[in-house]
Amino acid sequence: MTQLFRLADLLLFPETVRSRSFREVVTDRNKLRRALNRKSGIPLGALGELRPAATMADFVEEKFWKIAIPDFRKPTSQWLYLLPFEVNLSARLAGLEWRAVDAVRKRIENFQLSGMLRVYPPGVGLVRLSLWVTFKASAPLDTLLAIARNLEEPLFGPEGGEGEPVEQLLRAIIDEAAAALFGEEGRVEDRRWRPPEALFVPIDQEGFDPAAHASELAELLAYAAGQTETTAELTARLAAATAAPHWQRDRVFAAASQRAAFAFVSKEFAGGSAARQRRMRLWLAETWEMAAAAVYTAKAFSEVLLEIAGARSLDQTWAPPSEKFDFLSRAAASFRAALQAVALARTQLQSLGSGVLMTFAKDLWTFDNPIPESELHEALTYLEEWGNGQAAADFSSDLREIAALSHGFRPKARRENEP
Structure with a gap:
């Protein structure tokens, strides 16, 4: 328990x-x-x-x-x-x-x-x-x-x-x-x-x-x-x-x-x-x-970004340099680092040489994952577009990396025309 x-x-x-x-x-x-x-x-x-x-x-x-x-x-x-x-x-x-x-x-x-x-x-x-x-x-x-x-x-x-x-x-x-x-x-x-x-x-x-x-x-x-x-x-x-x-x-x-x-x-x-x-x-x-x-880690950070993006109220008070932007960029950087840690954990499981472990982790991420992935990607798009307008390159880069890693323990979905 x-x-x-x-x-x-x-x-x-x-x-x-x-x-x-x-x-x-x-x-x-x-x-x-x-x-x-x-x-x-x-x-x-x-x-x-x-x-x-x-x-x-x-x-x-x-x-x-x-x-x-x-x-x-x-x-x-x-x-x-x-x-x-x-x-x-x-x-x-x-x-x-x-x-x-x-x-x-x-x-x-x-x-x-x-x-x-x-x-x-x-x-x-x-x-x-x-x-x-x-x-x-x-x-x-x-x-x-x-x-x-x-x-x-x-x-x-x-x-x-x-x-x-x-x-x-x-x-x-x-x-x-x-x-x-x-x-x-x-x-x-x-x-x-x-x-x-x-x-x-x-x-x-x-x-x-x-x-x-x-x-x-x-x-x-x-x-x-x-x-x-x-x-x-x-x-x-x-x-x-x-x-x-x-x-x-x-x-x-x-x-x-x-x-x-x-x-x-x-x-x-x-x-x-x-x-x-x-x-x-x-x-x-x-x-x-x-x-x-x-799963719990991803929910914690996605919830922060979803709440901010959902309000659709990013304005100049959020622009860098400001305390609001410091918090927003810290949340994005932490979320990216956390998902990178999950990616490393995938490699760890694979190195143990037992496929059932990866299948078990994938099942849990798939069926116990409370993150609405489509909503997350919509929020990331909104935040990135705003970040590009603020010339916040590192912030926008973190958001793109979050989108690329958000599949967690599931196999990464292929993009259109991707071999």
Whole structure:
């Protein structure tokens, strides 16, 4: 269960950033290089210290974030990366139990709760709660459906005490992080757009076949809050996905919808290697999170440009040099850098050599992307035409680059007459 929240003020309102050390890491490649090499982290109040995920033991071993570290020896204008910093929430979650609904509780043999808070430099934060549940016997899909139906309502609390709604728990953690980063200047009311998102990753023990359960899996995803795809549409899409080589040949299945996803690695994968199956499950979870963070990042910056362009009120008060133009050009430059970071993340996924990861990220960008692309391109055209009239070459260049990169994890559409 992951709650995303926006921290775009790291780039849009740099004067509000209280944590100078983190601000420097976000905007200065040399400071990022030093942060990756030092043992100490960046203080985040009572939550602990933010450290690069690429240096955490599990991910060094599994390579996912290790290969995302840029080659600092090569000259580049790129300064922003989808390379998260994280703090473990074990201390914050210590002693809490999941008050599962009755339909689930009676089937549980063991339960573990862990969590982390991550900050992606392009201006997105997230709180991820991992609920590892061992059932007394093979869990039928109706058990997962019961969890999905109650995803926004679970209670967490100490044994024998009163439970705390997950909404309240997540909000408290987010507020602590925002206070550490921004102090009293943070724009707290703008932090979240939507409810938590869920990824289901069951472990195969009895040869589960997604192809035989497409309708049940569609029902699982359909319970997500804000879901607009119908169960019938989801069933058809999931059934088609089970016919893809990733499942038929490699025995890996992953599907993303709006605020819910399902990933499954068969016990037949990699010749039955438990270690490689574990690694693939980890890669799928990280891919889902990274793509979700990319979607959230793109929404944050596109929303700013859409609002300004939608008013159709750019006049001489916005012309350079002015505070208004400084903000507008900063928003465009940050959006461009964020989309360049997404493009680098595509390369990162491709270098792992598993096509299912790219397919999973593309699905999430396609079906969970709240950006109206046609409206964005119309807004970019308006802003560029205005910028050309102001002789703002860098600003106009940033807008053209945004348009070229806005496809995100999807394959770039060919232009007319393009070979």
